[in-house]
Amino acid sequence: MGELAIAVIGVGPRGLSVLERLLTRLARRPPAGRVTIWAFDAVGHGGGRVWRTGQPQWLSANTTAGESTLCSPDGILPAARFATMARWSGLEPGAYPARRHYGTYLSEVFEALCAAAPPGVRVRKVTAEVTRLRRTAARLRLVAGGRAYRVDKAVLATGHGSVEPDERQLALLRHAEEHRLRYVPPGLAAEMPLEELPPRAEVAVRGFGLTFYDVLRAVTLGRGGRFEPGPAGLRYVPSGDEPRLLPLSRGGVPFLARPDVPDFPAPPVRLRVVTEERLRALRADALAATGTPQLDFARHVEPLIQREADLACPDGAARPLSGLARPFRGRRFACPGGYRDRLARLLREDARRARGGCPDGTVKAATEMLRVIRPLLPQVVDFGGLLPGSHRDFLDRFVPESFVLSAGPPAEHVEQLAALLEAGIVRPVGPAAVAAPGPGGFVVHSPQVAGSRRVTTALLEARSPARDLARDASPLVRQLLADGMISEFVNVDPASGERFHAGGLAVTRAPYRVLDALGRPDPDIHALGVATNHTRWFTEVGTARPGQDSPFSGDADAVAAALLAGGV
Numbered sequence: 001m002g003e004l005a006i007a008v009i010g011v012g013p014r015g016l017s018v019l020e021r022l023l024t025r026l027a028r029r030p031p032a033g034r035v036t037i038w039a040f041d042a043v044g045h046g047g048g049r050v051w052r053t054g055q056p057q058w059l060s061a062n063t064t065a066g067e068s069t070l071c072s073p074d075g076i077l078p079a080a081r082f083a084t085m086a087r088w089s090g091l092e093p094g095a096y097p098a099r100r101h102y103g104t105y106l107s108e109v110f111e112a113l114c115a116a117a118p119p120g121v122r123v124r125k126v127t128a129e130v131t132r133l134r135r136t137a138a139r140l141r142l143v144a145g146g147r148a149y150r151v152d153k154a155v156l157a158t159g160h161g162s163v164e165p166d167e168r169q170l171a172l173l174r175h176a177e178e179h180r181l182r183y184v185p186p187g188l189a190a191e192m193p194l195e196e197l198p199p200r201a202e203v204a205v206r207g208f209g210l211t212f213y214d215v216l217r218a219v220t221l222g223r224g225g226r227f228e229p230g231p232a233g234l235r236y237v238p239s240g241d242e243p244r245l246l247p248l249s250r251g252g253v254p255f256l257a258r259p260d261v262p263d264f265p266a267p268p269v270r271l272r273v274v275t276e277e278r279l280r281a282l283r284a285d286a287l288a289a290t291g292t293p294q295l296d297f298a299r300h301v302e303p304l305i306q307r308e309a310d311l312a313c314p315d316g317a318a319r320p321l322s323g324l325a326r327p328f329r330g331r332r333f334a335c336p337g338g339y340r341d342r343l344a345r346l347l348r349e350d351a352r353r354a355r356g357g358c359p360d361g362t363v364k365a366a367t368e369m370l371r372v373i374r375p376l377l378p379q380v381v382d383f384g385g386l387l388p389g390s391h392r393d394f395l396d397r398f399v400p401e402s403f404v405l406s407a408g409p410p411a412e413h414v415e416q417l418a419a420l421l422e423a424g425i426v427r428p429v430g431p432a433a434v435a436a437p438g439p440g441g442f443v444v445h446s447p448q449v450a451g452s453r454r455v456t457t458a459l460l461e462a463r464s465p466a467r468d469l470a471r472d473a474s475p476l477v478r479q480l481l482a483d484g485m486i487s488e489f490v491n492v493d494p495a496s497g498e499r500f501h502a503g504g505l506a507v508t509r510a511p512y513r514v515l516d517a518l519g520r521p522d523p524d525i526h527a528l529g530v531a532t533n534h535t536r537w538f539t540e541v542g543t544a545r546p547g548q549d550s551p552f553s554g555d556a557d558a559v560a561a562a563l564l565a566g567g568v
């Protein structure tokens with residue numbers, strides 16, 4: 001009888017999905033020998049870092065209870081209890097759970113999985129950070145919490161890591177230190193020292209996406225403010241303790257509201273142009289025409305997406321999509337108040353539209369389509385599927401614009417933001433706004449809004465750290481990189497030699513073995529989830545589909561199959 005020891009490093013949603021597929025496979029074909037699965041998480045098993053159960057109530061998921069699931073269609077989790085977050089919690093399928101509430105679901109899923117382990121299989125839970133992983137003869141040796149463990153296989157599902165500040169951020173940190181200012185680098189809002197922002201102080205906030213909404217809720221609802229219904233919609237009743245937030249962003253528009261969607265699993269929007277077959281054909285055409293299968297996203301794929309949007313919304317209101325995401329492109333405002341009023345009206349209208357759902361023929365049908373096609377796009381983007389320059393453009397331009405339109409919060413949060421603009425708590429700087437160190441603070445201004453220049457004593461980066469393996473702050477990743485056991489994915493155009501250092505961890509196609517410094521796949525170490533972003537795209541949990549096969553459980557299943565392939 002053999003023995004097999006597997007380490008799952010990081011038990012957020014991705015690590016949890018690997019565990020679910022491993023146990024499902026082991027239950028179906030019970031092992032002859034013993035299997036030990038070591039489950040390591042530095043924060044907590046299930047919810048992990050993003051969904052940690054101790055975070056405040058006002059931090060909310062932007063996926064609904066009805067679409068959030070850890071159950072795969074043929075998995076061992078009891079569907080009567082865990083089929084979806086809605087089933088488990090009793091929330092309406094269209095409700096947006098508090099992040100910590102979903103974290104509790106995930107943690108209970110973890111406990112249920114441990115309890116359901118078939119005979120001969122044990123899940124051992126270790127709440128500690130793995131700081132080392134090395135090869136010793138035929139096995140792997142890892143260190144966590146000062147103890148060493150020997151395993152045969154390991155899975156890196158380490159998610160949203162932290163990165164060291166880059167040159168620009170270091171300069172801002174130095175400026176803050178020298179002039180007794182506050183500078184908060186990119187991170188998770190739940191981990192930022194937001195309580196240190198003084199009441200009524202002006203705080204420049206770079207980023208107008210989901211982390212901005214988190215920060216906003218923390219300094220308003222989290223400081224005793226509240227929203228009340230009024231004749232013109234929600235209005236804000238301040239507590240008096242709020243700082244004034246000055247958001248800066250490229251487009252001058254925050255992430256817009258997600259339409260109220262019908263129950264999953266029915267997809268709310270039907271795809272007519274952007275289909276798997278169509279995307280596959282694009283690659284074959286490119287190969288025939290140019291000798292390389294690499295695509296130019298703007299030239300080959302975006303026109304299809306625009307056609308899909310035009311079919312969803314035939315009156316031209318979603319043409320072009322990029323104009324919808326950047327409505328203030330080239331517009332000038334005579335004063336900050338003019339821009340702020342225009343934005344507040346736009347947000348009220350957006351929230352109103354979102355409450356109408358996304359029936360065919362509406363702008364929200366076109367923008368929801370962008371969400372629906374997301375799980376298809378990895379087919380064209382992943383593993384160097386785009387030409388290097390196009391890959392960069394996809395990440396720098398297409399993704400941010402498409403996220404403004406399709407990755408936003410529920411309508412209620414957008415309406416709350418409108419109310420906060422009207423109450424003067426949020427004072428956006430303007431389109432194309434910039435912040436720079438200057439005398440006495442951080443100087444912010446928008447070239448499109450006259451009179452927008454302000455000097456603030458605090459600057460906060462409202463975004464998750466960008467994936468950049470070279471700057472990864474985790475001791476584990478640094479050691480693996482230094483030892484040449486992992487490497488960075490570089491997208492290369494073989495014809496021109498052009499290279500794009502995407503910053504992600506290099507892995508093979510399924511079952512996602514890490515590639516060492518010489519590009520050789522490691523037979524025993526796999527990686528999936530956010531850790532592999534930029535090599536792959538859109539590895540977040542939003543790709544799970546209740547009751548259906550999905551890339552989310554498919555990825556985990558491929559890894560689980562490979563981990564067990566040697567037999568026990």
Ligand SMILES: Cc1cc2nc3c(=O)[nH]c(=O)nc-3n(C[C@H](O)[C@H](O)[C@H](O)COP(=O)(O)OP(=O)(O)OC[C@H]3O[C@@H](n4cnc5c(N)ncnc54)[C@H](O)[C@@H]3O)c2cc1C
Pocket residue numbers: 009010011012013014015040041042043044047048049050051060061062063128129130131157158159160161188189464474476528529530531539540541542543
């Ligand atoms: C603030 C925020 C909100 C989000 N909201 C949503 C949402 O509403 N809906 C949605 O679909 N997606 C959302 N996302 C996207 C998110 O990427 C996924 O939901 C999901 O959490 C990713 O899963 P993961 O397992 O890959 O990574 P993570 O959730 O980051 O989990 C990785 C885990 O690994 C652990 N870990 C890392 N390194 C080590 C180590 N060396 N040793 C031990 N443990 C380690 C961490 O503690 C962590 O718990 C959000 C992301 C963020 C940052």
